[in-house]
Amino acid sequence: MLLNEFIYFNAENDKPIENNRFSIEKDTSVLKSSDLRKSRLTLRMLNDLRKAGEAREKETREDLELVRIMYATPTEEAAA
Numbered sequence: 001m002l003l004n005e006f007i008y009f010n011a012e013n014d015k016p017i018e019n020n021r022f023s024i025e026k027d028t029s030v031l032k033s034s035d036l037r038k039s040r041l042t043l044r045m046l047n048d049l050r051k052a053g054e055a056r057e058k059e060t061r062e063d064l065e066l067v068r069i070m071y072a073t074p075t076e077e078a079a080a
Helices: 004-008 043-070
Strands: none
Touching: none
């Protein structure tokens, strides 16, 4: 079970939201004993890293919006 499952599955989203950070099909991190050289970064890998960074920034912005709403000073109408 991934920790992200708590984020991507909730009362509003009963189906998983597309995770732009990681793709299992593109995972080449498993190395064999015959792999002696460092793996080279290709343009595709750099593009995937850029997309993951953009997804992380988008999630951070959304989280900050929620925090601003959550900890905003209450209006006088709501306090009454």
